[in-house]
Amino acid sequence: MRHPLNKIVSDIQKEERKLSAETSSFIDEAFKMTVYLQELLRTVKEDVIREGFSNREEEMLFFKQIKPNILGKLIYYNKVFRIETACPANNGNMYQSYFAMHLRILKQEYMEHVCNSDFYRYYRSGRTDRDEQYFMLGNINYHDGLNSFVFEIDPKFSTYFDYKVSKIIGNELIYTYLTTKINPEQQPDILLQNDETKDIFWTHSKNALIELIYALHASGAISHGKIGIRKISMVFQILFRVSLNDIHNSFHRMKTRSGSRTLFIDQLKSSLDDYMDKEDS
Template structure:
């Protein structure tokens, strides 16, 4: 399976999210459509994997660490959003906000009980790679670790179990941002997944990492609200503006700090492009 194939799949998902967001004004309908779409993508990848396999161990690790969790994480996220929205008792008022506050409390409790204290979570958050061959290669599940019972339901040919745990982390990050928009009146569009009706033609066309780099630069400079708002809120504004979900900001930023070459590739590109544009008027 080629790396460009993975990139193509992730780009297809992003385009589908934008297309569905433009077609429907209902978060319930949008979530349902994305659930069906993402299930089809996973089935497509599974068939391709059975037919072609992986060229080497590195390709296998990339798939189960970076590719499949992004897809499965969004599938888990959209399914949770669908369940939350379809059981919401009212459309506004105190009961509405109490309902979503309770959902956020449940998410935080799940995070404390099942995620944050695990060795794997600390491994993932730190951006380490030294145990990738254990966590993200098939056939290495250690049942002595007292794993979650879902491990017995996974397909060992299409999961390492830790790809599922990574997907859960990604899904929880997305769900946390979504719930914040529901319980905070100042940040309460219909959904983080929807753009305002008058900005359907405004969308981000570079990579998500490029946008995250820009967000952190603005935060570090303290140029928005005199530096009195956090990076998450700045991120939320951009996500609403461009109708895009950025996922785990912290993890993406950590990878930027340790990547080879320029750590500010997008900002470097902005500077060069602006200077070139200035030179045109000389």
């Protein structure tokens, strides 16, 4: 396999972590990830068209998992870039309404075009009995009334349904992104919003929480460092009922602080030392 799935996923995650640390805003990160993924997809396409596949299993794996992992992320970052660059405000009611509108559009698209389709149920159930039909070149059935963009795809690098999988992956990432942009308190269906956890909330500054999130990510303490800042941020926002807007800009401002750049982490250590001393006395 010239493009093993685990290597593709690992390379994308490495680039995400690198750009997350280097870029000054999420807009910049989304743009650079879009460029990176476009180039990666182009390179993989040239290789596939030039060399083909060694067997049917390799071909089906490529179009069911490998290509969709690249294209799905590309769909996500490109959409995020477009949403972010058109955002009308930094916060406030207009800001919340803007992202809520995009979330409604995404949910409507999901209900109308995705969740009720036979292919979506097939893919979600983990079935493999129709993989040869869905994920091998040359099997596009135009009699099924497929979306019109099927006529624009390259038949040497798409089975049509690989795009469907990519769209599912991309939309799920966009959904997560949009829910983190909207105040968790305005999301009644979001995780952990119930009576048992209503007394759990963040009481320090937002910058302190951002500092903690980056420290946990940098140390590899969560999922061995294999998930990104935004996903960790989403969990903390949901858990502590706090809205963190542009955490990247906040983090980059921390890097230029005078004196200690890790004020909250330093405070945590001091507080824990004091607590241990009290326990011993």
